[in-house]
Amino acid sequence: MVTRLAVLIAVIAVAEAALGLLTRWLSAGLGEGLILDLRTAVFDHVQRMPIAFFTRTRTGALVSRLNNDVIGAQRAFSNTLSGVVSNLVTLLLTMAVMLSISWQITLLALVLLPVFVVPARRMGSRMAGLQREAAHHNAAMGTQMTERFSAPGATLVKLFGRPAEESAEFAARAGHVRDIGVRTAMAQATFITALTLVSALALALVYGLGGYYALRGSLDPGAIVALALLLTRLYAPLTALAGARVEVMSALVSFERVFEILDLQPLITDRPDARRVPDGPVSVEFDGVSFGYPSADKVSLASLEDVATLDSREGTEVLHDVSFRAEPGRMVALVGSSGAGKSTIAQLLPRLYDTDAGSVRLNGVDVRDLTGDSIRETLGMVTQDGHLFHESVRANLLLARPDATEDDIWDALRRSRLDGLIASLPEGLDTVVGERGYRLSGGERQRLTIARLLLARQRVVILDEATAHLDSTSEAAVQEALAEALEGRTAVVIAHRLSTVRAADLILVVEAGRIVERGTHTELLAAGGRYEQLYRTQFERPAAEERPEEGRPHGAQPVR
Structure with a gap:
């Protein structure tokens, strides 16, 4: 036992x-x-x-x-x-x-x-x-x-x-x-x-x-x-x-x-029968577009926002019946007050959001009928932030085109007026730019994002306040780089500084989510409307500041 x-x-x-x-x-x-x-x-x-x-x-x-x-x-x-x-x-x-x-x-x-x-x-x-x-x-x-x-x-x-x-x-x-x-x-x-x-x-x-x-x-x-x-x-x-x-x-x-x-469900998905953007030069068209940002409960979680409950109300409509067309190889500029809806228009073009009404088209095809990959291959965007990853110059550029050669990279840097700076760095293309590119100046960051755009060789370029935060010297260098980036491409340019859009083929004045004026620089100045007011505000104020004697209080002395 x-x-x-x-x-x-x-x-x-x-x-x-x-x-x-x-x-x-x-x-x-x-x-x-x-x-x-x-x-x-x-x-x-x-x-x-x-x-x-x-x-x-x-x-x-x-x-x-x-x-x-x-x-x-x-x-x-x-x-x-x-x-x-x-x-x-x-x-x-x-x-x-x-x-x-x-x-x-x-x-x-x-x-x-x-x-x-x-x-x-x-x-x-x-x-x-x-x-x-x-x-x-x-x-x-x-x-x-x-x-x-x-x-x-x-x-x-x-x-x-x-x-x-x-x-x-x-x-x-x-x-x-x-x-x-x-x-x-x-x-x-x-x-x-x-x-x-x-x-x-x-x-x-x-x-x-x-x-x-x-x-x-x-x-x-x-x-x-x-x-x-x-x-x-x-x-x-x-x-x-x-x-x-x-x-x-x-x-x-x-x-x-x-x-x-x-x-959480993504708001943007490819349709089963989605196709690629047609080859050749690309036109951009907005046809009766209205849009409001989605409510919080559709895109987030209360615990991720650190709030008790999420707002389920639909977002207020920020674009109302917006229509325009940018012909292939032409530049359309959007100007207007802050918060007018210009950046929202720019975000609808690469289909970061879907419209509530109307349609956005590339070469006559609704973006909702196109694959996301082909849209990304066709459209490039430069924003005012010029975001870069905490990686090397090379890695940040290859994000746009992983198969680019060394010659392609240096050509993009040359055209963005940045080749001299990168060549002077001890580690050259392998120099780490720091988190968000903070080891570079604002102008250098912007030119590096433009070099990335040039390397991608995209057919449509969106510039969203690309020079908004730059000083005059940096802006001049960036403008030269942008001229290279826009050559032969369809462009949608958003700008507060009207001097940057004078040469646009079509200027759209956006206010409160609507296009209130459209035309060339000369036509809009002659019309004497909102564009003329914006232009006068920007260009007459500096002129007045250059005449300090005018408007000085009686008895006041100039500052030495």
Whole structure:
């Protein structure tokens, strides 16, 4: 009898060890594969989201979903579920052996089984709540670090002298996470202690009842020892399984946060029968276009914006019945007051948004009937920000055309009047430009984005305030580069400085989302309308400033 029990216990131990190794190997592969699949799925999905998503979302909160929550979901597979199979097998084998020795004592020992289930359910809900709260504070810390550790954010903090306040704010958030961690650890310790106490009570029950049967001669003393030993092996996997349920409940919070992102639907998708932009020179046409930005609930999540609820009201219409046509190889300029809708028109052309009414066409084909890849190959845009990645000059340029040769790159730099500067740098094309290109001046950043545009060889060029923030010297250099970029291409140019659009084939004056005037520079000046007012405001004010004697108060002296 004793020999048989010893063999059975040895078999159980070997089986448990083998299953533990096997399930650990399988779960590790499953868990790491899950991380890979979830991260790539979220990254790919976020890239398809509309621009409105990024204008509303806190970057740190989004990155937290991609990192912390994906890892939290993975733990349920790598760490928790890896032991579930081996624990279940151990539990069933141990129970079978105990039943073969004494079914009465075994059933009595299992009376305490519900004590494992009830606390596990309650603890799972509590741990999920703590996990959700910790995720919120971690996202807030991520947002603060993302914003403050960028070049503009760090500059702002230093200029306004708030490093101490920023540190205090971060410390408060980190303190919340610490407190949640302490509460979580204490809750887990209390839970495990309670389960250990139940196991001890069950062991005492076995010894007491087994001793009673032994005194009556109905049970061998060796069997009592075996039952006691097996009981410890029975309650150990029970404790582990109860803990696994708690861990899974916590991991479900991470899953929910990840799938909240995946459940957001992209507003722009290719139609099944979408085709490429026709070859040859490209015309651009807006036909009766009206547009309002999508409501917040369609493009974002309240938790990503750090608000209680999202506004479900549709956006106010910002464009009203806009119609114009840019012939192939011609330049159309958009001018008007700030907020008039000029940049919105520029965003509709590459289909960053879809119109609410009317259509946008390239070579007579509605952009909704064209593939996104072919639109990107056809249209290039330079904005006033001139965004660059924290990579080398070469990497930033090859973003436009990965197969470009060294000669192609230098030709684009020469045409953008930047070849001399890059050649003078110690590392040349391999010089890292810094985050957002902040190691370069504003004019140099703009010319580098123009070089990228030239390298792409796109047939339609959109310039959205490309020289808005430049001084006169930088603007002159950028204007020379732009002249190269626009040559032979269809161009839509947005500008506040009217001097940059005098040569446009067609000038559109946009106010309050409507085109109120159209014509050439000469025609619009002669009409004496809104364009003439803008022109007079820009060009008469500098002239007045050059005559300081006029309008000086009586008795005032010039500043020496």
